[in-house]
Amino acid sequence: MIAFWILAPIMTIAALGILFVRKAVHAALLLAVVMISLAILYAALDAPFLFAVQIIVYTGAILMLFLFVLMLVGVDASDSVVETIRGQRVAAMIGGLLLGLVLVIGLGQISLGTAVGLDEANDAGNIQALANILFSHYVFGFEVTSALLITAAVGAMVLAHRERLTPKSTQTSLAAQRVRDYAEKGTHLGPLPTPGVYARHNAVDTPALLPDGTPSEASISRVLVARGTVRSAPALADDITVIEGQIGGAPHAGRQSEAPATTTETTPATGGDHQ
Amino acid sequence: MADDLSMFGQDAWWVIGLKAVFIFLILVLLTLFNIWWERRVVARMQHRIGPNVHGPFGLLQSLADGVKLALKEDIVPKAADKVVFVLAPVISATAAFVTFAVIPFGPVVNFFGQETPLQLTDMPVAVLFVLAIASVGIYGIVLGGWSSGSTYSLLGGLRSSAQMISYEVAMGLALVAVFLYAGSMSTSEIVAAQDDLWFGLILVPSFVIYMIAMVGETNRAPFDLPEAEGELVGGFHTEYSSLKFALFFLAEYINMATVSALATTLFLGGWHAPFWIDHAWAGANEGYWPLLWFFGKIMFFIFLFIWLRGSLPRLRYDQFMAFGWKRLIPIALVWIVAVATIRAISLDGGLDRRYLMIGIGILAVFFLVLFFIGDRAEAEDTTEPAAATPGGFPVPPMPTGGPVRGAAQPLTFRTSSTVTGGDA
Numbered sequence: 001m002i003a004f005w006i007l008a009p010i011m012t013i014a015a016l017g018i019l020f021v022r023k024a025v026h027a028a029l030l031l032a033v034v035m036i037s038l039a040i041l042y043a044a045l046d047a048p049f050l051f052a053v054q055i056i057v058y059t060g061a062i063l064m065l066f067l068f069v070l071m072l073v074g075v076d077a078s079d080s081v082v083e084t085i086r087g088q089r090v091a092a093m094i095g096g097l098l099l100g101l102v103l104v105i106g107l108g109q110i111s112l113g114t115a116v117g118l119d120e121a122n123d124a125g126n127i128q129a130l131a132n133i134l135f136s137h138y139v140f141g142f143e144v145t146s147a148l149l150i151t152a153a154v155g156a157m158v159l160a161h162r163e164r165l166t167p168k169s170t171q172t173s174l175a176a177q178r179v180r181d182y183a184e185k186g187t188h189l190g191p192l193p194t195p196g197v198y199a200r201h202n203a204v205d206t207p208a209l210l211p212d213g214t215p216s217e218a219s220i221s222r223v224l225v226a227r228g229t230v231r232s233a234p235a236l237a238d239d240i241t242v243i244e245g246q247i248g249g250a251p252h253a254g255r256q257s258e259a260p261a262t263t264t265e266t267t268p269a270t271g272g273d274h275q
Numbered sequence: 276m277a278d279d280l281s282m283f284g285q286d287a288w289w290v291i292g293l294k295a296v297f298i299f300l301i302l303v304l305l306t307l308f309n310i311w312w313e314r315r316v317v318a319r320m321q322h323r324i325g326p327n328v329h330g331p332f333g334l335l336q337s338l339a340d341g342v343k344l345a346l347k348e349d350i351v352p353k354a355a356d357k358v359v360f361v362l363a364p365v366i367s368a369t370a371a372f373v374t375f376a377v378i379p380f381g382p383v384v385n386f387f388g389q390e391t392p393l394q395l396t397d398m399p400v401a402v403l404f405v406l407a408i409a410s411v412g413i414y415g416i417v418l419g420g421w422s423s424g425s426t427y428s429l430l431g432g433l434r435s436s437a438q439m440i441s442y443e444v445a446m447g448l449a450l451v452a453v454f455l456y457a458g459s460m461s462t463s464e465i466v467a468a469q470d471d472l473w474f475g476l477i478l479v480p481s482f483v484i485y486m487i488a489m490v491g492e493t494n495r496a497p498f499d500l501p502e503a504e505g506e507l508v509g510g511f512h513t514e515y516s517s518l519k520f521a522l523f524f525l526a527e528y529i530n531m532a533t534v535s536a537l538a539t540t541l542f543l544g545g546w547h548a549p550f551w552i553d554h555a556w557a558g559a560n561e562g563y564w565p566l567l568w569f570f571g572k573i574m575f576f577i578f579l580f581i582w583l584r585g586s587l588p589r590l591r592y593d594q595f596m597a598f599g600w601k602r603l604i605p606i607a608l609v610w611i612v613a614v615a616t617i618r619a620i621s622l623d624g625g626l627d628r629r630y631l632m633i634g635i636g637i638l639a640v641f642f643l644v645l646f647f648i649g650d651r652a653e654a655e656d657t658t659e660p661a662a663a664t665p666g667g668f669p670v671p672p673m674p675t676g677g678p679v680r681g682a683a684q685p686l687t688f689r690t691s692s693t694v695t696g697g698d699a
Contacts, residue, residue, distance in 0.1 A: 025421060029359070032414065039407075052403035060410025064417070064440065071421045071429065126399050127460060171591075 003044035007037045024070045028063060035059045046118040049127050193219040205230050280461060282383060283397045290386060294395045298375050305573075306528040310337040313581045320585040341521065349517040354424030363422060364515065364522035367415025371529035374408045377401040378536045379463050381546045381565035393546075393566070394463060401462040402454070405537060406447055409492070413439050415526065416501075420511035431510030434592065435494055435501030441599045442491035442498075448607035449485040452478045452614040453541045466545030475542035480610045482542045484603055486579075489534035491599065493527065495580055497587035498595060535576035536569075543572050 014033040021027050035058045043051035121129055134142055169177070181187040193216050196202030205224050207215035215232065217225075224230050286294075311326060311334055318325030326333035351360060381393030398404060413436050420432015454460055456477065457468040465474075475482040491498045502510040512523045539545060546565030549572070553559045559568075590598075620631060 023356075025356075025359070025418075029418070036411070048398050048400045049403070052400040052407045055407035056403065056410055060407065060413070060443075061440070064410070064413065064436065067414075067417055067421075068433065068436075071417070071433065 003041060007041055011037045024073070025067065028066050028070055031066075032059055032063055035063065046122055047126065049130055188218075195219045201231075207232075280397050280399065280463070282392055283394070283463075286391050287389060290389050290391055291395070293387070294391075295376075298395060299372065302372060302375060302529050302532065303525075305532050306525055307337040307341065308334075309528050309531065309577055310340075312577070313584070316578065316581045317585045320582075344521045344524075345518050347517045349519065350514075352424055352514050355514065356422040356424065359418050359422035361519070363415045363419035364519045364526070365415075366418065367412055367526040368522040368529075370408050370412030370415065371526040371533065374405050374533045375529075375536065377404055377462050378533075378540060379466050379545055380569055381563065382560065384562055392463065393563075397461050397463045400460050402450060402460045402465070402537070402541070405533070406443065406450075409443060409530075409533075410440075412526065412530070415523075416511050419515065419523065423511075423514035425514050427508045427513045428511050431501045431507045431513065434507070435511050438494065438498070438500060438595070438599075439492055441596060442488045442603075445484060445599060445603040445607055446488035446492055448604060448611060449481045449488060450541060451611050452481040455611075455614055455618050462540050462545075466540055466547065469544040469547060473542060473544040473547075475544075478542070478614070480606070481614075482538075484607050484610075485538060485542065487603060488599075489538060490580065490583060491595075493530045493534055493580075495531065496584035497590050499589060500592050500595060503589060531577060531580055532573060535573045535580075538576055539569060539572040545569065 011034050014030040014037070017030040018027045018034075021030065036055060039051045039054040039059070042048075042054060118126070123129070124132070167173075178187075178189060182189045193208045194202075195204050195208055196206045196219075204221065206220075207217070207230065208219035210216050220230055314336070315325040315333070326336035329335040329339050351357060376395040377397055379392065379394040379397070383390055383392045386393075416439070417432050417436045420428045420430075420435070423429070453465060453474050456474060457465040459465060459468070468474075494501050501507070502512075507513070512520055515523060543549075546560075546569040547553070548559035548565070548568050558564065617631065
């Protein structure tokens with residue numbers, strides 16, 4: 001009873017939270033809270049197997065799948081409050097109220113007997129008793145359910161299956177292709193240059209400098225070029241005379257003379273690549 | 276035949292409290308020790324010395340590192356989801372600690388005047404409980420990766436959770452054979468069932484599958500793809516610093532100890548003395564001696580982890596996942612069917628072991644023959660060229676000879692005078 005009075009308010013608040021939070025991931029998390037609380041209630045009601053399975057299957061597998069999809073949708077994706085179907089909100093409210101009414105009336109009609117607990121059912125051990133009825137009385141239902149699940153899994157695989165048009169490229173074939181490209185088209189054989197090599201900064205938006213001082217296009221992401229957030233090398237070189245003057249003015253002063261030079265540097269603009 | 280767990284749940288409140296505090300202390304100290312040990316062993320494998328300055332043999336190095344880590348600046352990225360960002364490492368660490376509640380450290384002992392087993396609690400589904408808590412622990416990693424608001428973290432979190440979920444399936448399947456032989460899922464009963472013979476000896480395939488899966492489950496080398504520095508910086512904890520990072524770090528090392536303890540409990544006889552020492556000296560399995568055997572076995576597994584890390588390079592992600600799903604899980608399934616069949620037959624007692632062996636031999640030969648026949652039939656199967664637009668849909672035409680099957684054709688290198696043997 002203690003477990004119930006502690007968990008029931010938590011579950012109710014979390015369940016209401018699912019309806020009212022804006023971010024989908026937060027809703028999924030609150031759903032996890034409800035599921036785990038439910039599992040603990042099962043444990044308190046002498047059903048340990050159900051407790052473990054509830055967490056493994058629902059929280060660990062199904063909800064995790066939800067989370068995967070939600071996370072890939074976008075980091076900051078919030079629910080839109082704009083109605084896409086006209087009258088949907090009113091219809092949903094009426095439908096919800098009707099469902100609530102039906103449930104209240106329906107549940108008001110039934111009378112529950114006194115709770116007897118699972119002591120008698122668990123007499124031979126919870127798992128043993130469960131296995132006994134699952135593989136004797138309910139064996140047909142059990143088999144049919146597993147057949148259904150296997151059919152669903154095979155169906156999902158068939159739907160997701162794609163006939164290959166070209167052979168799958170392996171690591172060896174990719175390497176051979178690279179060498180062939182180099183032989184035929186003169187494409188550079190090695191990895192692309194990293195950003196910022198021989199430049200003033202090594203941030204991703206600073207192109208590497210080639211030996212002749214020109215920036216290397218291959219060292220920066222095409223996405224940054226398209227966004228226009230790439231910094232040009234000459235723009236970073238505008239204070240060269242200042243630095244040269246400082247170095248030339250105090251050639252033996254060491255670190256103290258370099259300190260002002262570093263402060264004049266602009267901090268790298270992180271340019272919207274947070275996501 | 277119900278599990279006899281009557282000795283659990285009878286303790287006084289202070290006994291339970293003390294046991295919980297002891298488990299917490301043991302896990303934290305074990306983590307500090309394991310970090311030091313890992314650094315020393317890897318250093319020895321690489322002809323270095325390793326930490327040797329602070330404390331005897333450098334033992335206090337991890338403590339100093341831990342204090343320094345906790346005192347560092349705690350940075351929360353601007354793009355982070357604050358609540359989830361703080362919550363994620365807490366979930367991860369809590370789940371790691373909770374698992375140890377059902378691990379049996381030893382038999383019933385005299386605990387400050389109370390007769391009690393050296394185990395916080397047990398339940399009929401203790402091993403399933405461990406799996407359940409492990410799946411909750413994955414939430415910490417997924418949420419940590421998502422809430423950081425960084426691409427590296429998100430990809431690392433996704434990789435990590437996909438990997439842990441995949442290898443948890445193989446792990447769970449490896450445990451089924453143990454359940455079948457022990458007739459129970461409670462850890463203390465499983466240990467009791469291994470009084471004579473360890474399941475690691477009887478169920479070798481399960482043991483091997485479990486050992487591979489436990490390395491994948493803990494994200495350790497050579498399966499440490501979520502933290503592949505060359506690809507993902509730090510993986511899911513790229514944006515974490517200070518105490519929050521320390522919690523993730525702690526959780527990783529405790530998880531290592533947890534899977535080792537589970538392997539010990541399920542396959543290496545738990546706290547039972549190794550090499551049948553108890554036949555020569557009955558006192559080996561009584562009192563507090565079993566703690567020695569138990570931690571010795573855990574240390575064996577931890578050493579295995581370190582050894583792997585010191586020797587093997589990291590796998591490629593697709594190869595790793597293909598290995599899990601296309602090799603480990605099918606092998607585990609076939610092995611379960613075999614174990615269940617043998618177990619059912621030998622429990623019924625209707626069949627002589629000789630006939631069983633003959634039956635297995637006939638089946639093996641039958642499948643071997645089928646294997647060759649099936650191959651021949653498929654080779655003769657000629658595929659007719661597919662219609663350009665089946666069903667009238669504007670799909671691209673199939674290549675002549677039907678879709679490409681399997682992997683690429685084997686590569687043939689043209690020998691050329693310009694290619695010398697030395698260029699790589």
